[in-house]
Amino acid sequence: MKEEQKWPDLKINGVGNATGGRYGAVLIDGVCKVTGDLRANTFKANGKLKVNGHLQADDMRIDGIIDINGGIGGEHLQVNGLFKASGNCELERLEAVGGFSIGGLLNAGTIDIWMQAQGKVKEIGGESIQVRRQATFRNSKLWRWMMPKLVPELHTDTIEGDDIDLENTVAGVVRGNRVTIGPGCTIGRVEYRTELHVHKTAKIGKEEKLG
Numbered sequence: 001m002k003e004e005q006k007w008p009d010l011k012i013n014g015v016g017n018a019t020g021g022r023y024g025a026v027l028i029d030g031v032c033k034v035t036g037d038l039r040a041n042t043f044k045a046n047g048k049l050k051v052n053g054h055l056q057a058d059d060m061r062i063d064g065i066i067d068i069n070g071g072i073g074g075e076h077l078q079v080n081g082l083f084k085a086s087g088n089c090e091l092e093r094l095e096a097v098g099g100f101s102i103g104g105l106l107n108a109g110t111i112d113i114w115m116q117a118q119g120k121v122k123e124i125g126g127e128s129i130q131v132r133r134q135a136t137f138r139n140s141k142l143w144r145w146m147m148p149k150l151v152p153e154l155h156t157d158t159i160e161g162d163d164i165d166l167e168n169t170v171a172g173v174v175r176g177n178r179v180t181i182g183p184g185c186t187i188g189r190v191e192y193r194t195e196l197h198v199h200k201t202a203k204i205g206k207e208e209k210l211g
Helices: 140-146
Strands: 010-052 055-068 072-085 089-133 154-165 171-180 188-197 201-210
Touching: none
Parallel strands: 010 055, 055 072, 072 089, 089 154, 154 171, 171 188, 188 201
Antiparallel strands: none
């Protein structure tokens, strides 16, 4: 039987820099800049982090602010804070609380987003997609200082999935099997196959039932 590769761990506490590469566990607590692509089994960051490269890990948790100059991929990503990636975001599951900006596509099997600030992404694809506005802040003093004027609203060109449930979303096209358009939504066109539920305050330009 082939022995499983043992990768080194990366741990930073405080302020520091790191070089990208292949790691087992990455644990960052503080302010850190990573140069190069970073790949790990598990990734946990608390504070402020910048990655000049792609980030890929099976299990990821981010508390604070992260800026990725590249794409991100993996199994599970949990974000509580502000998240930015210049490339695509491809995951099995995304749980995000706060705000984000994704330069490319967001593709995940399950997507759960609780908006506390503005979210921007070109296109969203997944099986189960839920977007909610979260009025209360997990750390109210911190978020009110960082995001005093940011509207908790998702902006995207296209959302496509199986089960879609949206609030506070501005989108050009929403296409799915079972679709719920909730309060605070402005959608140019909704295409659905089985069910469509629309909140009385939502605005939709055109509805179409697909055959």
